[in-house]
Structures are given as structure tokens and as C-alpha cells.
Amino acid sequence: MQLLSLFALGLVSPCLAAVAAPAEAARLPASEIIRNLELLTRSTRDLIPAARDLSARAAVVFRDDGRGPFADVIDGLEDIASTATSDRSSILDEDRRGREPKYSGRDARNIDKAISDLFDRSKELTDRIGDESKLGRAFASTVGSKVGRALERWGDAVYDLAKTIDDRVDGGLETGTWREVLRVTGTIDKVVNDYTSGRVRLSSILRDIGRPGDRAGGISIDLGLGPIGLRLGAGRV
Numbered sequence: 001m002q003l004l005s006l007f008a009l010g011l012v013s014p015c016l017a018a019v020a021a022p023a024e025a026a027r028l029p030a031s032e033i034i035r036n037l038e039l040l041t042r043s044t045r046d047l048i049p050a051a052r053d054l055s056a057r058a059a060v061v062f063r064d065d066g067r068g069p070f071a072d073v074i075d076g077l078e079d080i081a082s083t084a085t086s087d088r089s090s091i092l093d094e095d096r097r098g099r100e101p102k103y104s105g106r107d108a109r110n111i112d113k114a115i116s117d118l119f120d121r122s123k124e125l126t127d128r129i130g131d132e133s134k135l136g137r138a139f140a141s142t143v144g145s146k147v148g149r150a151l152e153r154w155g156d157a158v159y160d161l162a163k164t165i166d167d168r169v170d171g172g173l174e175t176g177t178w179r180e181v182l183r184v185t186g187t188i189d190k191v192v193n194d195y196t197s198g199r200v201r202l203s204s205i206l207r208d209i210g211r212p213g214d215r216a217g218g219i220s221i222d223l224g225l226g227p228i229g230l231r232l233g234a235g236r237v
Contacts, residue, residue, distance in 0.1 A: 037088040
């Protein structure tokens with residue numbers, strides 16, 4: 001459920017600003033990028049039903065008319081999936097023409113920070129919703145389990161995409177998917193401020209970058225649904 005504040009688009013975020021350095025080109029195998037874009041698309045689309053469920057529940061909790069406080073999140077999920085699909089088509093087209101696609105990549109440390117900050121704020125919002133609505137248990141049992149599973153797949157998809165990008169290169173996927181993934185951080189401050197009345201509870205979140213046994217490092221996040229380990233970026237600090 002805490003995932004749902006991830007995906008509304010169009011706002012500027014300190015996380016995004018931190019990764020807005022100039023880019024240079026990096027060459028990557030087209031087949032690997034295509035595979036990872038397909039995975040990102042599928043895992044993102046898997047989140048949409050759970051996002052709609054939580055949006056409807058939150059609309060009741062906050063007595064919102066219209067589409068509910070997380071409706072923009074659903075639009076953002078659709079946008080990310082659509083952009084990844086479009087990028088895949090462009091890369092396939094270049095590959096068929098015998099061209100070697102060029103990409104630019106974000107520094108892995110900045111990717112880790114942006115997405116971990118995003119999950120921090122989302123967890124805080126989730127805690128607050130549970131306090132206000134007395135539906136925390138229902139959220140966890142009906143929505144949280146669905147989102148938790150989908151979130152883990154989405155985290156893996158983001159990791160797989162990030163690890164194909166040369167971490168020595170500073171920039172973003174030129175075709176757009178990486179920009180969309182980073183732009184989702186921009187909604188967190190607004191959503192939290194709008195729906196917590198200025199009181200944001202700090203949650204207990206364990207970060208364990210570079211933990212032995214993880215792929216290249218990762219972030220372990222307590223979602224209140226049991227720990228879910230997300231391996232985002234290259235985990236370097």
C-alpha cells in the first residue's frame with residue numbers, strides 16, 4: 001500500500017534534483033535492456049489493481065470526492081508502463097536496423113537514494129492512514145499483501161534495469177523510462193503533506209546497503225507487512 005504514493009507524475013523533488021547531473025553515453029546490449037524493460041512493464045502493470053483498491057479505500061477514509069487521494073498514482077503507473085513499452089519498441093527498431101542503441105545512466109548511488117527516500121515517505125503515509133482510519137489491519141490483510149508482492153517484483157525490475165547501466169556514467173535513459181522512474185519521487189512530499197495534516201510519523205526502516213548475500217547490495221525496508229528486501233541500483237555507498 002505504501003507503494004501507491006510513488007507514481008504520480010509532474011512534481012519536482014529534491015531526490016530528482018540530486019540526480020540531475022549532465023549525462024554521457026554508455027553502450028549496452030540491446031537484448032538486455034529490452035528484457036529488463038519488459039520485466040519493468042509487467043511488474044508495474046501488476047501493481048495497478050492494488051493501487052486502485054487502496055485509492056478507493058483511502059477516498060472513503062479521507063472523505064474525498066472525485067477519484068481519491070491516490071488516483072494520480074494509478075495514472076503514474078500507467079505512464080511508467082506505457083513509457084517502458086515505447087522505449088522497448090524504439091530499441092527493437094534500432095536493433096533491427098543494425099544500430100547499436102546508446103544510453104546514458106544514472107549514478108547507482110543516486111538511484112538508491114532517490115528510491116529509498118521515496119519508500120521512506122510512503123511508509124510514513126501508510127502508518128498515518130492506518131492510525132486515522134482504524135483500517136490498518138484491513139489494509140495489511142487485503143491490500144498490503146498484494147502490493148507487497150507486487151512491490152518486491154517492481155523493486156527487482158528496477159534493480160535489473162539499473163544494473164545494466166554503467167555506474168560510471170551520470171545521466172538517465174535517453175528514451176525516457178528512467179526519467180519516469182525518477183519523476184515518481186516528486187509526489188511524495190505533496191501527498192504526505194496533504195494527507196497527514198503536517199504530522200508525519202517516522203517509521204522504523206532498516207537500510208542495509210551492501211549486505212553480504214544480497215546481489216550487489218540493497219535496501220531492506222520494513223513495510224509493516226513483514227520485511228521485504230529490495231535490491232535497488234548497485235547498492236554502493
